[in-house]
Amino acid sequence: MPEDAIDHINFEELNQRAISQPLVKHIYTADPSAHVFNGRIYIYPSHDIENDTPFDDLGSHFAMEDYHVLSMDTPSSAAIDHGPALHVKDVPWASKQMWAPDATEKNGVYYLFFPAKDLEGIFRIGVATSDSPTGPFIPQPLPIPESFSIDPAVFKDDDGSYYMYFGGIWGGQLQRWRTGSFKAEGEGPLAHLPETGEPALSAKIARLTDDLLSFDETPKDIIINDEHGHPLLAGDTDRRFFEASWMHKYKGKYYFSYSTGDTHFLCYAIGDNPYGPFTYGGRILEPVVGWTSHHSICEFEGRWYLFYHDSSLSKGITHLRSVKVTELIHDENGLIQTIQPYKP
Numbered sequence: 180m181p182e183d184a185i186d187h188i189n190f191e192e193l194n195q196r197a198i199s200q201p202l203v204k205h206i207y208t209a210d211p212s213a214h215v216f217n218g219r220i221y222i223y224p225s226h227d228i229e230n231d232t233p234f235d236d237l238g239s240h241f242a243m244e245d246y247h248v249l250s251m252d253t254p255s256s257a258a259i260d261h262g263p264a265l266h267v268k269d270v271p272w273a274s275k276q277m278w279a280p281d282a283t284e285k286n287g288v289y290y291l292f293f294p295a296k297d298l299e300g301i302f303r304i305g306v307a308t309s310d311s312p313t314g315p316f317i318p319q320p321l322p323i324p325e326s327f328s329i330d331p332a333v334f335k336d337d338d339g340s341y342y343m344y345f346g347g348i349w350g351g352q353l354q355r356w357r358t359g360s361f362k363a364e365g366e367g368p369l370a371h372l373p374e375t376g377e378p379a380l381s382a383k384i385a386r387l388t389d390d391l392l393s394f395d396e397t398p399k400d401i402i403i404n405d406e407h408g409h410p411l412l413a414g415d416t417d418r419r420f421f422e423a424s425w426m427h428k429y430k431g432k433y434y435f436s437y438s439t440g441d442t443h444f445l446c447y448a449i450g451d452n453p454y455g456p457f458t459y460g461g462r463i464l465e466p467v468v469g470w471t472s473h474h475s476i477c478e479f480e481g482r483w484y485l486f487y488h489d490s491s492l493s494k495g496i497t498h499l500r501s502v503k504v505t506e507l508i509h510d511e512n513g514l515i516q517t518i519q520p521y522k523p
C-alpha cells in the first residue's frame with residue numbers, strides 16, 4: 180500500500196481485518212527467510228529499528244544494525260526470539276544497513292548470508308557461520324568475492340547443489356552494475372535504470388562453492404518472460420523484478436518469487452531448472468501496509484506457508500515492519516492462489 184495512503188487508514192479496524200498477526204511484537208522484524216531445520220521452523224528476518232534518517236528512494240531509512248533469529252514449533256505456535264545473532268560492529272568489512280538475510284545448513288554448520296554496505300557505501304553480501312541455527316554467527320573477514328547488491332536467498336536443490344539468488348534495484352544498487360563494474364550515483368539515485376521499453380533488470384543467480392563461502396561461477400541473469408516468451412520490460416512495473424528473490428520447488432518445477440517494489444506486489448514465475456528462464460505466473464500477495472513487500476515460502480509437514488511482513492503494528496511506518504505467516508496454496512495446475520492480506 181503506497182505510503183501516501185496511510186493517513187486515511189484506521190489501524191485498529193485494519194488489524195482486525197488482517198489475515199494474520201505479527202509473530203513478535205517486542206521488536207520490529209521484516210524480510211523473513213523461513214527454513215525448517217531438524218523439524219523446527221527458524222526465521223531469519225531483518226531487525227528494523229527507529230532512526231532519524233529521512234525517507235528516500237535509496238531506502239536510507241532502513242538503517243538496521245543487527246540480526247535476531249526467531250523460531251517456532253509450528254506455523255501456528257508462538258515465536259521465540261533467540262536474541263542478537265550478528266551485529267554490524269562485528270563484521271570487519273561492513274559499515275551499515277544490515278538488510279534482508281537468509282540462512283542455510285550444510286553438514287551441521289549453519290550459514291547466515293546478509294547484505295550490508297561496505298566501507299565505501301557499496302552493498303556486498305557476506306557470510307557468517309555457527310554450529311547452531313540461532314547463532315551467534317561468526318562472520319568471514321571479507322564479503323563474498325565479486326558479490327554485489329542485496330537480498331541473498333540460498334536454495335538447496337535435491338542434488339545437493341546450493342544456489343544464491345540476489346539483487347535489488349533502486350537502493351539495492353543493481354542498476355549501478357549494468358556494465359559489470361560499479362557506477363557512481365550519477366544524475367540521481369535512480370540513474371542507470373533501463374528505459375521503460377528496454378528489458379527489465381534481472382535478479383542474479385550463482386551456484387555456491389562446496390564450502391558455501393564463494394560463488395562457483397559468474398552470476399547469471401534470472402530471465403522472467405511473459406506469456407509470449409518475451410522478457411518483461413522495465414516499464415512493466417506491476418510484474419518486473421525489483422528485489423526480494425526467493426526460490427522454492429514444487430512438484431519438480433522451480434518457482435522464482437520476488438517483490439515488484441514500487442508497485443508493492445509479491446509475484447512468481449515458473450521454470451524447469453534453477454537458472455530458468457522463468458515464465459511469469461501471477462501474484463502471490465496483494466499490497467500490504469508499508470512500502471516494501473518481502474517474503475519467503477516454506478514447506479512444513481506437507482503444507483506450504485508464506486512468511487511476509489507489513490507495517491500495521493507501527494501504524495504504517497515504512498521502515499518499522501513485523502513478520503507474519505499465512506498458508507499458501509498451489510492449485511491443481513500448480514498456480515499459486517493470490518492472497519489478500521486484509522479481509523474485505
Ligand code: FUB
Pocket residue numbers: 209210225238241278279329330347422423471472473
Ligand atoms: O529491509 C530492507 C530492504 O527492504 C530489503 O533488503 C528489501 O527487500 C526491502 O524489504
